[in-house]
Amino acid sequence: MSNFAKAKNILFLSIAVFSLVVVLTANKNTVNTSKQAAMSFLNPKVTLASATAPTQTQTIQLYTGWNYISFNIEPLDQNGNPIYSVKDVLMSINGQYAAVQSFDRGAKSYYPDLPESMNDLKTMLPQFGYSIKVPQNVVLTINGKQTKANQPISLQAGWNNIGYLPNMAINTKFALYSIRDKYEKIYTFNPKDGAKVYYNDLPWSFNDLTCMRPGQGYWIKMKEAAALIYPLTGNCSATLPTSDSYYQDTNGITMSNFWADFVIDTAFKIRLKTGDVIEAVDNNNIVCGRAVINKLTKTVQIHVYGDDATTPADEGAKNDEPITFRLNGNTISLTGYSVWNEQAYRTLTVN
């Protein structure tokens, strides 16, 4: 198991202990979810709050469960003084979040119900990404000053949890142009849209993280240390090729924030046609990934979700659990290592 996986496992054991306390606390709060549901997590508004004060506001929609977020506002208090502590930065959702995690040369965590001294995540800053768990939908609001979009972010070799500084969505490839040969993959997650992944060395058709967006946090795996400098401008182009040969259908699947990517290569042994359904099924017969075919394609990539250790329900696979793939309900005979491990990337070939 990687250090990354170990660190996450330790964190989730901790969450299991504290989740009951947190849920009891959080249930006291009434949240207007219908209004918040209308706000898009993918397009958080960044607006001038006042014509006189240099104060800006970023709102980020959080969905029940784990959300990978970041902010591009340097938070200020009411007197215009900078604030950094987790408690202060998350003031607008005080009592409505269960845990915050990040990764900066090791996992860091913050549980609001623990004494401050026991939490090793002390600050929240724009250059980092954060995983935040909320018991129900809520909108995070951060007031302050716009961060410089091209402020360099120092990245280590291996995994980094990064923030997104521009205030517009930009195609992933161009947003990461400053480190174009130096990263392996980048992903994000929220409970509404599930996993979105971009593999630097793979064709567009495999990548569903087509654009990076304000408000989202990202895990990026670096081949070597480098400084990321986001462009000052850009856009999220709808004309670039994306995967329209198939789509991820997560209806009835619990999208935990653990997943592996499996590529099914038909090797032209089977012919996939419009409407065909390929499902990933774990050892407990739980459907934990599904792709639906739009048009003829040789290969299909499926996000296969894992079990969340903090919940009693079986949402999907655990590490080293075998995965079976079915085409329209019939098991597909495959060659390759059809075993689930968090963040694994596996290619399986139809026999």
Ligand SMILES: [Ca+2]
């Ligand atoms: Ca579970």
Ligand SMILES: [Ca+2]
């Ligand atoms: Ca399972």
